[in-house]
Amino acid sequence: ERKRFYQNVSISQGEGGFEINLDHRKLKTPQAKLFTVPSEALAIAVATEWDSQKDTIKFYTMHLTTLCNTALDNPTQRNKMQLIRAAVKFLETDTVCYRVEEPPALAELQKNEWDPVVAWAEKRYNVTVGSSTSILGPNIPASTKETFISHLASYNMWALQGIEFVITQLKSLILSMGLIDRHITVEKAVLLSRLEEEYQIRRWGNVEWAHDYDLCELRARTAAGTLFVHLCSESSTVKHKLLQD
Amino acid sequence: MAALGAPLRTLRALLRELRYAAGRSYRDSPAYRHVVAAFRAHRVTSEKLCRAQQELHFQAATYLCLLRSVREHAALHREYHGRGERSPQEVAGLVGFRLPQQPGGKG
Numbered sequence: 638e639r640k641r642f643y644q645n646v647s648i649s650q651g652e653g654g655f656e657i658n659l660d661h662r663k664l665k666t667p668q669a670k671l672f673t674v675p676s677e678a679l680a681i682a683v684a685t686e687w688d689s690q691k692d693t694i695k696f697y698t699m700h701l702t703t704l705c706n707t708a709l710d711n712p713t714q715r716n717k718m719q720l721i722r723a724a725v726k727f728l729e730t731d732t733v734c735y736r737v738e739e740p741p742a743l744a745e746l747q748k749n750e751w752d753p754v755v756a757w758a759e760k761r762y763n764v765t766v767g768s769s770t771s772i773l774g775p776n777i778p779a780s781t782k783e784t785f786i787s788h789l790a791s792y793n794m795w796a797l798q799g800i801e802f803v804i805t806q807l808k809s810l811i812l813s814m815g816l817i818d819r820h821i822t823v824e825k826a827v828l829l830s831r832l833e834e835e836y837q838i839r840r841w842g843n844v845e846w847a848h849d850y851d852l853c854e855l856r857a858r859t860a861a862g863t864l865f866v867h868l869c870s871e872s873s874t875v876k877h878k879l880l881q882d
Numbered sequence: 883m884a885a886l887g888a889p890l891r892t893l894r895a896l897l898r899e900l901r902y903a904a905g906r907s908y909r910d911s912p913a914y915r916h917v918v919a920a921f922r923a924h925r926v927t928s929e930k931l932c933r934a935q936q937e938l939h940f941q942a943a944t945y946l947c948l949l950r951s952v953r954e955h956a957a958l959h960r961e962y963h964g965r966g967e968r969s970p971q972e973v974a975g976l977v978g979f980r981l982p983q984q985p986g987g988k989g
Contacts, residue, residue: 648912678916682945685913689903698952819940822884823947846962853955860948867941 638693646688648680655680659687668710675795679705679868700861704802708795708869720797721789724804725782732809732830734768734775743836750832757820758811762788766811785810795869803862806830806855816863823860827852889939893921896942899949917942 643659650656654673657664657680664672664687674680679701686699696703715723728734733751737744751768759766764781792800804813807830815821821829828835831852838848886892896917901908908914921942924935974981 681912681916685900685903685911688911695956698956700948700952819884819937822886822940823944825884846958850955850958850962853951853958856947857951857955860944860951864941864944864948867937867944 638695640693641690643687646684648677648684650677657684657687666706666709668712670709672705672709674705676868679865682864682868698857700858701865704799704861704865707802708798711798717790717794717797720794720801721786724789724797724801724810725785727804727808728766728777728782728785728810730774730808731766731811732807732832733811734766736768736770737833738770743833746836747832750829754811754815754821754829758814761818761820762814785814792866792870796866799862799866799869803859803866806858806862816859817866823856823863827856827859831855884940884943886936886939886943889921889935889942892939892942892946893917896946896949899946899953902953903949917945 643662645658645660647658648655649658651671651673653671654675655677656671656673666672674683683699683701683705686702689698733755736747736751755766755768758764762781762784764784765778766781767775769775789797789800800813800817803816804810807813807816807826809830812821812826812829816823816826834848843849897908897914900911900914900917904911904914920938924932924938968976971981
């Protein structure tokens with residue numbers, strides 16, 4: 638574990654975007670590229686992560702920094718289409734489409750909690766998704782996949798890294814789109830993703846050092862991914878309205 | 883639209899998290915200034931359903947969730963997973979033994 642070796646964290650604007658300065662040194666990625674982000678708000682959030690480190694640097698708490706490093710270095714060397722296909726592939730095993738038949742209480746809970754969000758996605762994207770109790774999972778029509786592929790193609794490479802990250806964390810494309818489209822909050826998305834675990838916890842009891850630990854970690858990663866996507870795909874303009882007398 | 887509650891509540895909770903993260907000088911931090919400025923800029927609007935305002939509120943709520951979860955996760959880690967293994971001396975001490983002293987070193 639590295640000790641905190643810097644006093645001040647600050648942001649500066651360079652050619653490629655916003656950079657992070659640790660004292661007088663410029664932050665670099667693991668592959669030694671200059672750390673530049675396109676959005677000032679994202680740079681501020683990353684700087685806050687570095688400034689929050691106390692005596693030692695706990696990299697496992699710095700989710701936004703990690704996401705930026707992934708976007709800059711692209712260590713898996715995937716292009717845009719490969720990322721999109723990896724994301725859409727999750728639909729075949731989407732958590733909210735995979736239903737149980739037993740125990741009936743859990744099946745009922747899944748129906749009540751997951752059906753609305755599937756219905757929302759079907760309406761919003763004009764697709765058929767459905768759900769299945771078969772071990773093979775739901776049968777997703779090709780047109781549905783094509784719709785999601787072309788929708789995701791409208792996002793830039795950075796946002797896509799974030800989207801794919803959130804999908805991998807939640808194990809669900811539907812829940813991730815719910816987050817990206819601001820239909821559900823992070824807490825709700827995580828709850829829906831962990832529905833069966835929550836059911837078992839309610840039945841058998843909560844184990845703080847395991848359940849809460851995992852819950853907090855999943856919330857942190859999902860929140861970081863969602864924020865990352867929004868900050869990388871927004872363009873904010875301030876329109877001043879004329880004051881009416 | 884996600885069920886978010888009052889923006890003021892989110893703002894206050896977010897500023898509280900920034901205070902926990904930064905310490906004394908949190909009001910000078912870029913994050914604090916940015917958040918306060920963003921909320922001020924989006925406050926004045928004549929529309930009932932201002933999309934930009936809702937987008938900002940959602941972003942703020944997401945960032946709040948991030949800061950809060952990271953802090954809680956770190957606290958849980960310290961509490962349950964941070965201690966590491968006991969040294970041989972401590973293990974021996976658990977049952978009341980002491981490790982033998984060997985002036986010439988082992989074997």
